[in-house]
Amino acid sequence: MHHKHTILLVEDEKEPADMLANFLEIENFNVLVAYDGKEALALIDKRADEIDVAILDIMVPHVDGKEICRRIRKHPVLSGIPVIFLTARDQEKDEIEGLELGADDYIPKPASLKLVKAHVESLLRRQQPQNSKWLQYGDLYLDTIGKDLYQKEKRIDLTSTEYALAELFFQNPKMVYSRQQILEHIGDDDKFVFDRTVDVHVKNLRLKMGDSSDVIKTYRGLGYGLNRDLFQT
Template sequence: MRVLIVEDDSRLLMQLDSLLQQHGYSVDLADDGQKAYFLFSEHPYDLAIVDVGLPVLDGFELLRRIRRDNITTPVLLLTARDRWQEKVEGLDAGADDYLTKPFHEEELLARVKALIRRASGQANPQIERGPIRLDTLNNEAYIHDALLDLTAYEYKVLEYLMMNPNKVVSKTELTEHIYDQDFDLDSNVIEVFVGRLRKKLDPDSQIKPIETLRGRGYRINRAL
């Protein structure tokens, strides 16, 4: 999953970047609201973490602009003051949730995961399709309750497909959601990841877990 962090405190920005990357997220960074607005217009994100007190364009105005542009990315708003008026203003501007500084890393991670699941229509952190089970809290995948040995990017591909079970996902869309902005976007790599996933999920070719729709992309087998 791809996350945008918008924070002008460079130390906190780097801490959040490190924290989310350690937990398997692809991360883009912005230190002011104007840069963030540009990134929102250029890239699809599964979630954004936005500080209220941003330079150039504050967090409230940034939210209003992206919602006006019909950008529906879930937004977790960070506020330095525990004022109910500020929380209300943020929610009215289009935030999906808020967190007051200072916060515990575990709480931030829990809120991030919950917002991403909610946006995908997945309330349960355990996502199941037939014999495939995804534990989104621990970034683990199982087949017939046996833990799979997946690389980080294999897990990301499977997670995105499982989060969008009825959608045909193109190679371009997968690439945009599992890599950050600095990666050389080669969609052919996606074919390699999907091929490896098929072998690990279905070594005997019995359940056909991932469908290929020629010229369109991939989809979790709806027969599961």
């Protein structure tokens, strides 16, 4: 089955936004619509791993399109996606500023629906295949290729053992692991490891996760795993 790309559309004029979203959905895209900047940032936080392209109006309430573009370019998952500014502001300085912020394209309004679609498809064709496989839980993003963990845009500096522990939990979110199972996963044949070692590594990982530390839960008498109460599926 052909993969449906997902577009983040940020446009404060509801009627044109809905018209464009409906057209793109008929043309086999998924569309996430935000009518202001706060809604856009909330979608980025919750659904970053789904978004393939962003279409941003510059003049939207609360957080403008330029700032949203800045956030996208700093985001661990979204930094490489195509960004299109779709806006009535057609002065040259705005176009230059948008491109300097990292936008890939700039379409002045009014623009035909087919023109927007053509620009989206052109940018998607130019995209390189993703080098990373991302797993997201809450504000945390795990890059299983680059072996990194991020909290929103900030990389968390982990030891190799802490990363192995995070990866175990993220790849198997419904599992609860006993200390013995965790030891077998993180253990080194050259070292003696003990149950207490697991507790220390989990504690250190939680400390580094900061406000997101409740992602990892202690299941009394069983062991550790992701907090399933936070991620009901």
